[in-house]
Amino acid sequence: MYSKIQETASWLKAEMTTNPQTAIIMGTGLGHLADEIEVTRSIPYAEIPNFPQSTVEGHSGKLIFGKLGGKDIMAMQGRFHFYEGYSMKEVTFPIRVMYEIGIKTLFVSNAGGGTNPTFHVGDLMIITDHINFFPEHPLRGKNFPTGPRFPDMHEAYDRGLIRLADEIAREKGIEVQHGVYLGTQGPTFETPAEYRMFARMGGDSVGMSTVPEVIVARHCGIRVFGVSVITDLGIEGQVVEVSHEEVQRAANEVQPKMAEIMREMIRRS
Ligand code: HPA
Numbered sequence: 001m002y003s004k005i006q007e008t009a010s011w012l013k014a015e016m017t018t019n020p021q022t023a024i025i026m027g028t029g030l031g032h033l034a035d036e037i038e039v040t041r042s043i044p045y046a047e048i049p050n051f052p053q054s055t056v057e058g059h060s061g062k063l064i065f066g067k068l069g070g071k072d073i074m075a076m077q078g079r080f081h082f083y084e085g086y087s088m089k090e091v092t093f094p095i096r097v098m099y100e101i102g103i104k105t106l107f108v109s110n111a112g113g114g115t116n117p118t119f120h121v122g123d124l125m126i127i128t129d130h131i132n133f134f135p136e137h138p139l140r141g142k143n144f145p146t147g148p149r150f151p152d153m154h155e156a157y158d159r160g161l162i163r164l165a166d167e168i169a170r171e172k173g174i175e176v177q178h179g180v181y182l183g184t185q186g187p188t189f190e191t192p193a194e195y196r197m198f199a200r201m202g203g204d205s206v207g208m209s210t211v212p213e214v215i216v217a218r219h220c221g222i223r224v225f226g227v228s229v230i231t232d233l234g235i236e237g238q239v240v241e242v243s244h245e246e247v248q249r250a251a252n253e254v255q256p257k258m259a260e261i262m263r264e265m266i267r268r269s
Contacts, residue, residue, distance in 0.1 A: 004050045009100035011049050018065055020072040023103045027110035031077045033259045039066040052080045052090045069267030081209055083187040088138040092216035099220035106217045106224050111251045112205030114230035115198050122254050123177050126165050127157050127226035130211050131182040138212040147219035156218050161225040168264045174257050179204025181228050183211030189242050195234030229254050
């Protein structure tokens with residue numbers, strides 16, 4: 001695996017004309033953040049050696065290099081989910097590559113079902129912590145030399161970046177929630193009983209991504225900031241039918257606010 005990561009990183013370095021230290025993973029329905037990027041180079045995943053290919057509708061599968069908030073950035077439009085059948089090593093492959101090309105800070109976004117009874121559809125939840133409910137751990141197996149065998153996770157989401165996001169949200173009059181993202185494998189949305197269980201376990205937003213990537217980023221010493229867009233509710237007594245299209249629509253509606261926060265954070269961090 002390590003030689004594949006290095007091969008991909010060398011290939012990308014040869015293609016790159018910028019030197020980004022910031023990467024963004026644009027989740028479901030949030031790929032339009034790409035419209036805000038002054039793109040210098042856009043590479044379909046299919047052209048990148050060893051890169052997995054994304055299969056879900058609404059995840060277009062491109063690596064974008066350019067400027068956002070006046071800084072060089074690299075963005076993943078489309079990510080790899082465990083439910084698609086990828087191994088955890090494949091899901092987190094791009095993060096290992098990011099580390100090799102010099103990424104220091106990672107911004108992640110996702111869509112989630114809100115299990116916190118104070119949440120509404122369209123809320124932006126700054127991720128303060130997560131619960132790993134995936135059936136396989138991304139660091140299972142021989143340890144990579146980028147980090148310890150038993151990595152500390154007491155501050156998976158950088159407190160300084162959370163403070164900065166709060167400051168920017170306050171300045172811009174954007175209301176934000178804070179909460180715990182619980183990552184589970186999917187692809188089913190939750191039954192009412194599962195939402196109830198996740199709420200009691202301490203989750204505020206439930207989704208099918210992000211946790212594996214964040215674990216590997218932390219193992220590499222990459223700082224992380226994450227936002228979960230609440231696209232549907234998993235609140236007791238309020239659970240209704242949910243579809244991928246609805247999730248995308250709800251995410252689309254709030255993405256200008258989210259883009260504003262992300263852009264400003266990148267400018268100031
Ligand atoms: N559950 C799991 N994943 C999700 C949800 C949800 O309710 N909404 C968006 N992604």
